[in-house]
Amino acid sequence: MQTILAVDDSTTMRSLVSFALRDAGFAVVEAIDGRDALAKLALKRVDLIVTDLNMPNLDGIGLIREVRTRGNHRFTPILMLTTESNPARKAAGQAAGATGWVVKPFDPAQLLKVIRRVLP
Amino acid sequence: MAQGERPDPLRGLPPAIREEMRREFLEEAAALTEELETAVLALEREQDAETINAAFRAAHTMKGSAAGVGMFPISEFMHGLEDVLDAVRQGTLALSPAILGVLLEGVDHGRGLVRAVRDDAPPADLTEYRGRLEAALLDVDDTMLAGDGVAAATSPASDLGLHLLPALPRGGEADARAALADGAHLYGVRFMPALDTYQRGLDPLALLRSLAEDAQILSSRALVDDLPSLADLDPFECRVGHALVVATSASREELETVFEFGPEGSLVEVLELDPDSLEPSDPPESALRAGGSGWRRLGEILIQEDLVTEDEVERALARQAQGETIGDRTEAKVSATQGGDDRSVRIRQAKVDALIDLVGGLVTARNALLHITRLAENGADAAAVLRGLKETGGAINRSVTQLQADILGLRMTALRTTFQRMPRIVRDVAARQDKRIELETVGDDVEVDKTIAEGLTDPLVHLLRNAADHGIESPEERRRAGKPEVGIVRVAARREASSIVIEITDDGHGMSPEAMRRSAVSKGVIDAQTAASLTDAESLDLIFQAGFSTTASVSEFSGRGVGMDVVRTSVARLGGQVGVSSTLGAGTSVLLRLPLTLSVFRALLVRAGAERFAIPIDAVAETTSVPRERIETLDGHPVTMIGGILTALVHLSRAIGFAADQETDIGVRAAMEVVTLDVAGMRLGLVVDVLEQPQEIMVKPIDRYLSAGGALAGAAMMGDGSVALVLEPLAAVRAALARVNGSGTPRAGRARERRAG
Numbered sequence: 019m020q021t022i023l024a025v026d027d028s029t030t031m032r033s034l035v036s037f038a039l040r041d042a043g044f045a046v047v048e049a050i051d052g053r054d055a056l057a058k059l060a061l062k063r064v065d066l067i068v069t070d071l072n073m074p075n076l077d078g079i080g081l082i083r084e085v086r087t088r089g090n091h092r093f094t095p096i097l098m099l100t101t102e103s104n105p106a107r108k109a110a111g112q113a114a115g116a117t118g119w120v121v122k123p124f125d126p127a128q129l130l131k132v133i134r135r136v137l138p
Numbered sequence: 139m140a141q142g143e144r145p146d147p148l149r150g151l152p153p154a155i156r157e158e159m160r161r162e163f164l165e166e167a168a169a170l171t172e173e174l175e176t177a178v179l180a181l182e183r184e185q186d187a188e189t190i191n192a193a194f195r196a197a198h199t200m201k202g203s204a205a206g207v208g209m210f211p212i213s214e215f216m217h218g219l220e221d222v223l224d225a226v227r228q229g230t231l232a233l234s235p236a237i238l239g240v241l242l243e244g245v246d247h248g249r250g251l252v253r254a255v256r257d258d259a260p261p262a263d264l265t266e267y268r269g270r271l272e273a274a275l276l277d278v279d280d281t282m283l284a285g286d287g288v289a290a291a292t293s294p295a296s297d298l299g300l301h302l303l304p305a306l307p308r309g310g311e312a313d314a315r316a317a318l319a320d321g322a323h324l325y326g327v328r329f330m331p332a333l334d335t336y337q338r339g340l341d342p343l344a345l346l347r348s349l350a351e352d353a354q355i356l357s358s359r360a361l362v363d364d365l366p367s368l369a370d371l372d373p374f375e376c377r378v379g380h381a382l383v384v385a386t387s388a389s390r391e392e393l394e395t396v397f398e399f400g401p402e403g404s405l406v407e408v409l410e411l412d413p414d415s416l417e418p419s420d421p422p423e424s425a426l427r428a429g430g431s432g433w434r435r436l437g438e439i440l441i442q443e444d445l446v447t448e449d450e451v452e453r454a455l456a457r458q459a460q461g462e463t464i465g466d467r468t469e470a471k472v473s474a475t476q477g478g479d480d481r482s483v484r485i486r487q488a489k490v491d492a493l494i495d496l497v498g499g500l501v502t503a504r505n506a507l508l509h510i511t512r513l514a515e516n517g518a519d520a521a522a523v524l525r526g527l528k529e530t531g532g533a534i535n536r537s538v539t540q541l542q543a544d545i546l547g548l549r550m551t552a553l554r555t556t557f558q559r560m561p562r563i564v565r566d567v568a569a570r571q572d573k574r575i576e577l578e579t580v581g582d583d584v585e586v587d588k589t590i591a592e593g594l595t596d597p598l599v600h601l602l603r604n605a606a607d608h609g610i611e612s613p614e615e616r617r618r619a620g621k622p623e624v625g626i627v628r629v630a631a632r633r634e635a636s637s638i639v640i641e642i643t644d645d646g647h648g649m650s651p652e653a654m655r656r657s658a659v660s661k662g663v664i665d666a667q668t669a670a671s672l673t674d675a676e677s678l679d680l681i682f683q684a685g686f687s688t689t690a691s692v693s694e695f696s697g698r699g700v701g702m703d704v705v706r707t708s709v710a711r712l713g714g715q716v717g718v719s720s721t722l723g724a725g726t727s728v729l730l731r732l733p734l735t736l737s738v739f740r741a742l743l744v745r746a747g748a749e750r751f752a753i754p755i756d757a758v759a760e761t762t763s764v765p766r767e768r769i770e771t772l773d774g775h776p777v778t779m780i781g782g783i784l785t786a787l788v789h790l791s792r793a794i795g796f797a798a799d800q801e802t803d804i805g806v807r808a809a810m811e812v813v814t815l816d817v818a819g820m821r822l823g824l825v826v827d828v829l830e831q832p833q834e835i836m837v838k839p840i841d842r843y844l845s846a847g848g849a850l851a852g853a854a855m856m857g858d859g860s861v862a863l864v865l866e867p868l869a870a871v872r873a874a875l876a877r878v879n880g881s882g883t884p885r886a887g888r889a890r891e892r893r894a895g
Contacts, residue, residue, distance in 0.1 A: 026207075027195075027199060028166060028199045029166050030159065030162050030166050030203035031163075031202060031203055031206050032164040033151075033158075033159055033162050034148075034159055034206050034207070037151070037155060037159070041264055043250045055757050056461060070167075071196075071200075072194075072195055072198050072199065074192075074195060086337065086338075092337070094339050095335065095339035095340060095341070095344075096339055097461055099202075101202060107669055112338075112402070113856065115337065115338050115339070116338070117150070117338050117340045117399055118340075118398075118399035119399075122202050122205060122206060123147045123202075123205035123208070123213075124147060124151055124414045125145070125147040125148070125149065125204045126150050126151065126205075127150060131348075132514040134344075134347070134348050134351070135344060135345060135396065136339070136340060136341070136344055136345075136346040136397065136399060137344055138344055
């Protein structure tokens with residue numbers, strides 16, 4: 019079973035993403051911010067990371083940058099959750115090394131479609 | 139209102155889950171409005187970036203979560219607040235009291251909207267408020283945003299052309315026509331990923347698989363013209379492109395979105411094709427499979443190029459058939475690495491270089507030996523041969539001695555890592571107890587065996603907490619005592635001969651020997667009579683007894699049932715010793731003394747029964763030959779005075795359970811060799827059969843079930859090829875005293891010894 023790390027400081031969004039992914043047969047690890055995500059990545063190998071951008075402690079951009087510059091997840095696909103209204107953030111995420119993005123709000127089918135596009 | 143216009147993102151979920159998600163959002167929204175309010179209130183007092191960020195984040199998160207569960211009115215409302223906070227965050231809008239007022243009012247409205255959803259009530263009409271919110275944004279200084287907007291990244295215009303598109307395989311033409319008849323379009327797709335595609339976690343093949351969900355791939359070809367030679371190949375660079383012909387009902391734009399994650403520098407080209415322009419032909423693959431003239435097996439090519447012989451190819455194929463492939467070998471190696479003890483030591487390059495030099499010296503010496511041997515064989519003068527042997531022997535001796543020191547040095551690590559945790563510990567205790575404590579550390583560059591450094595961490599942390607927690611007084615107490623308010627805890631490490639010494643000192647209230655004695659008696663650690671006989675130093679030493687603690691209250695930090703007895707045990711296990719000294723009112727000092735290294739140390743070699751034993755010399759107080767008449771009996775056990783102290787005698791073989799009483803009846807001998815051990819405040823005379831010289835030994839671990847209940851630390855190989863069992867002094871003494879006393883507690887042994895003395 020492939021494992022996906024869902025990073026979001028919002029419990030609602032985390033539950034939504036987790037539910038959709040588990041329902042589709044993935045194992046899901048949840049993290050509440052970038053720092054938590056790094057800690058969990060150090061413990062567990064995941065196949066994909068889905069991360070919110072705006073988070074306390076370590077934000078999504080910082081997380082992507084960290085993941086891309088070190089550790090064994092350097093080549094792991096990372097999808098960022100973005101709001102349509104913010105092309106600058108999307109560009110920053112890509113510059114940091116994000117693989118792709120999912121525009122919020124999304125329904126489970128949309129999320130899974132994008133995930134299948136990048137899942138190794 | 140907006141809910142009707144936009145699809146509910148939860149629509150695909152079962153109703154129960156949908157309900158749960160909504161409930162979860164309502165809870166989160168309540169917390170977020172709370173956070174937002176707190177932040178805005180704080181901004182009224184002081185406007186710092188962190189608080190502004192926190193406020194923005196709360197509004198932003200709530201906006202996103204609301205949209206996530208399809209509560210668009212809340213999402214849109216929060217979006218308005220987010221815009222204002224974003225402008226403040228970017229520095230384009232000044233946070234005036236008026237705007238703070240609008241924001242606070244917004245928090246209330248946001249809360250109201252959430253409450254309305256929960257209570258199933260109609261939301262309030264906020265048209266008037268939204269007008270004011272938008273008005274606030276009119277003050278935004280747009281000039282500062284110039285150049286800030288980032289245009290959507292666009293692929294550079296393609297100039298590749300489509301001449302490389304793969305031809306349709308035979309029969310593919312029919313597939314294409316069938317698809318077209320169903321209303322699909324025919325597209326040529328070229329995707330040339332950027333070099334850094336893998337670094338962004340993107341697998342081009344995943345994109346193609348995803349493409350296959352929306353489109354029928356009629357033919358494909360990998361574009362490998364950009365591949366360098368194997369020697370220049372960087373496997374982390376993506377240099378393979380793809381050309382495809384697909385049939386799909388999707389539009390060209392929809393097809394392009396499949397590749398939208400292609401990183402900057404990727405080329406994506408989608409062109410609608412005229413079905414008539416496609417000439418089906420044999421793709422190269424079918425030629426390969428047909429075994430046609432253009433295709434040869436690797437072995438054949440290699441033979442033709444004269445690189446290998448036919449025999450070698452046959453042998454290689456046979457090996458392959460046996461499953462001995464490169465892949466298998468690599469895996470075996472990996473699992474072997476993982477299977478064993480995976481502890482590792484990092485070594486500086488300079489140390490490795492020094493070792494290589496030493497080995498070089500040894501090789502030279504070996505060659506010299508061979509040379510001397512030849513000289514001797516050829517009848518050289520005996521004096522000359524001897525001189526050569528002496529010189530070479532001396533060289534080998536120096537190299538081996540140095541090699542031993544250097545290799546042991548590889549296990550050495552600076553105490554720095556251990557010391558690094560200390561400031562945090564002291565700060566935590568000080569903060570929790572409103573104390574003011576300064577930590578001084580000295581000697582964090584002192585090197586010690588890695589195993590010792592690791593084993594030292596817990597005892598050191600405990601001692602440090604004790605010093606900060608129980609040692610240092612509160613600032614008021616210190617003021618009353620005429621001391622500076624700031625207490626000082628000092629941890630100092632230094633090297634002394636073959637040991638390291640670590641001293642933990644505090645300038646707190648110190649300990650009273652009298653109080654220690656009273657406390658020990660009241661806790662039943664010793665009886666009153668014993669207490670009265672103790673010197674002050676011995677009284678302080680009581681702190682290391684199990685079940686002893688001087689403070690009335692067990693504090694969160696140094697209490698928790700882990701006492702100083704554990705510190706003494708841990709230190710003894712490392713072959714070290716711990717002692718305490720204290721002056722009432724002036725402070726306490728705990729001194730640890732540890733061997734520099736664990737694996738090689740000096741040991742006293744003895745024989746007992748059929749075995750040879752090595753006793754770590756640090757544990758040996760003295761060795762004595764005791765004549766039979768000086769041995770007395772106390773409670774049926776042999777005892778004698780050694781160094782002025784009445785000491786229980788036990789035969790070594792019996793002490794560790796190797797022999798029963800009668801086999802080692804020590805009363806029948808004229809005199810006996812006694813090795814007196816002094817470990818962790820316990821004293822014992824071990825009777826041995828033969829006393830040999832001390833020697834440096836290297837300990838090899840032995841299986842736990844061979845360790846005589848922990849009394850043996852390992853085995854050591856002697857120069858003559860025999861094996862000596864290495865005693866673990868603390869466990870051995872405990873086991874022996876347990877046999878003497880018929881009880882497992884060492885303190886019983888101590889009390890008995892004192893009373894008898």
